[in-house]
Amino acid sequence: MDRYSEIYRHSVDEPESFWRAEAAAIDWQAPFTRVLDDDAAPLSRWFVGGTTNLCHNAVDRHLATRSSQVALIYVSTETGIERTYTYRDLFDEVNRVAAMLVAEGVGRGDRVLLYLPMVPEALFAMLACTRIGAIHSVVFGGFASSSLATRIDDARPTVILSADAGSRAGRVVPYKPLLDAALELAGHRPSRVVLLDRGLASMTRVDGRDVDWATLRDEHFDARVPCVWLESSEPSYILYTSGTTGIPKGVQRDTGGHAVALVASMRYIFDPAAFDGTVDPVSGRRTFFAASDIGWVVGHCYIVYAPLLCGMASLMYEGLPIRGMDGEADPGIWWSLVARHRVNAMFTAPTAIRVLKKQDPSHLTRHDLSSLDALFLAGEPLDEPTARWIAEGIGKPILDNYWQTETGWPMLSTQRGIDPSMEPRFGSPGKPVVGFRLKLLDEASNAEVGANRKGVLVIEAPLPPGCMSTVWGDDRRFVETYWSLLADRSVYSTFDWGIRDDDGYWFILGRTDDVINVAGHRLGTREIEESISGHAAIAETAVVGVADALKGQVPIAFAIVRDPVSIATPADRLRLEGEVMATVDRSLGALARPARVHFVPTLPKTRSGKMLRRALQAVCEGRDPGDLATIEDPTALEHVRIALGPPFP
């Protein structure tokens, strides 16, 4: 048996012995009494009885050996700001935020909602929450008021932390009006809103509710707040993600399992060198650059927790991949940061690489990339031409890895920390990651399929440490959503199709449900449909994800109007299309805006009334819609073809 197979088998055949050893990588205040408690399966708990603290492990425990080592490098090409913080600085800043939260009455188990742009304060605040045992819930800064309101009502935060504005491509995006509108819509009222003033947009403050971040920071400048030791399975955070229903799910992560899994992911996948004492010869440390946003799971795990848990420096970046510090176009900005800060491993989404691919390729070779070991890509399918282009362009291993917000770390990956000779294969995210008992089940019979046969990708219970513990406040929804494929609830469904080749490489073939992936961001088509239906002129709508060369997929909407007179002329259609897009912008944010809204007289449905989304999607992509035996009105797809117009030559 090769080394990978040996270690993988040990991890899934004897999970308790495997994870007991991994757990030694973090500090425990009190040791755990059981590695795994599966009594209430599929709800499982890891490292039961052990007490620990994420912030202690990410910050305090490094002070003895790394207090003057850089912990955070912050670069914003939006504001032209660059700052570095040592572990000592980080400790001071986190304590200030922790003290201000405690002073506002936040305690163990209370929620703190962060609606913040990519600023260092966001990272300090996340760590401050975990320091005091509060549960953070970061909402992506680009989300519109009603999405934010839904999350406020579900998480019921004691305090909300926000800012005057974000910035995108040099354009200021005011956050405060969005937050105020969300608080108008929400039923829940936080006791306090703390506002960071970046000097980007003016803010009106609500007396008695809104307070200034900088003032509180000054008040608590010299504060020291002890870590609150949590039982391993107490929640560290909630992160909302889209599913097939319009109601987002709060993915709940534990504390101990999360820390242990992230360290294991660095050791086996992202930066094995950091574990044999290797440091960069120039910087004297290891530096990790995850070009993502703290509003997404990659940001939580690989901008904030994993690099800091491992004593590395994390590079946090606000801005586009193609714009420099002076605001001028610079497709080499990321590579210049890799060179200047001696980045050892980098992580982003394939969409970012497809954006770079449109630029003059000379930017790939202009900077010294000698520090970089590998570039990791995840979040959406990595197409082979993009993978080859970037592999050849920077001359580094390109390591695709597959996971979900729910799993919290990769399920499929090349694991060089287990076997340095493990080679990636184009088109495949790799092999099952240690701890994940992955299987492919036949759609009809639910029996396990062999090599080269497509199946639904599932994880056999128990989920390894670091995966979601439940849906926030709704264990039943967790079980019913993810564990319904088999009657005995023994497998977790990823809702992805997969296939495995004869050599044990796995491939992801797309979603089994109505979730689409736009530029690495997950959107539920049902959510977009609900938003469009909110426009008074629309009677019915169907949204599908259609292949797009840049973003992977884009949402395309088909809609039936209540009154055909409203789209009598081409100008009317254009106006209504714009209005529908604006409706989606307002309720879900620009990310979910359909690329086109086509008006049709009927929509393709089965006789039982189920929307034939796969057929609709196939027609949009110029593919054969397949078996249409169940379609109620065969002319519906003809109308779709007419609406789409002639294919481009």
Ligand code: AMP
């Ligand atoms: P999210 O939770 O938003 O990160 O979305 C997770 C979904 O993105 C997965 O269920 C997959 O459909 C898709 N996905 C993530 N990583 C990959 C990958 N490396 N290759 C293909 N699809 C991926």
